[in-house]
Amino acid sequence: MLTREEVTAILGAPVTSMDGAATDIQYKTDTLSLETSVGIETQEDSDQAMAGARKATAMLGGTPEEVPNLGDEAFFGAMSVLYVRKGDNIITITPPNFQQIAAMAAYNKVTAAPSGSEEQKKALHDFERVEKDDPLKAGLSGGDAAQGALATVAAVSRKQGTPDEEHGRAVAVALASKVVSKL
DSSP states (O other): OOOHHHHHHHHTSOEEEEEEETTEEEEEESSTTOEEEEEEEEOTTHHHHHHHHHHHHHHTTOOOEEOTTSSSEEEEOGGGOEEEEETTEEEEEEOOOHHHHHHHHHHHHHHHSOTTOHHHHHHHHHHHHHHTTOGGGGGGSSSOHHHHHHHHHHHHHSOOOOHHHHHHHHHHHHHHHHHHHHO
16 A cells, blocks of 8 residues: 555654555545545446445535546546546545544643733634634534535535645645556
């Protein structure tokens, strides 16, 4: 699969742990949520497996987004998971959630600033700006818990178009390119 050093170079932070089996590994850093998972599975009918992933994306409320020039075919599915087919191999990459990382950093600045200070007010404003684009807020829009959960799944399954999402997708493509080059 990918080495600790290869993933460190792509994430821009040292990988501190690798969990999983040789064909399904989660790479973690010391930064909460700055992690990614890479899976490779050999399928007898890899075309059908990709069709199933496309269908699942649609069922969750997303639209598969094709990624040109990567493997035999590739697309981003629900929750920005990258699916790549190379021959009989299906590669799945779950990118880091940079929106969540930014929100945690912004929140930490709010709590670290002196209470009621101008510094805290500015930090709170920055936190609100980061949270404005969080698709998880869809679950808070009303209704009961089940409706909220369904709204959240649908929201995170759609493309957000934010800089944080684009960053995560760029990381996923870089990781997938490395894996494809090894197959």
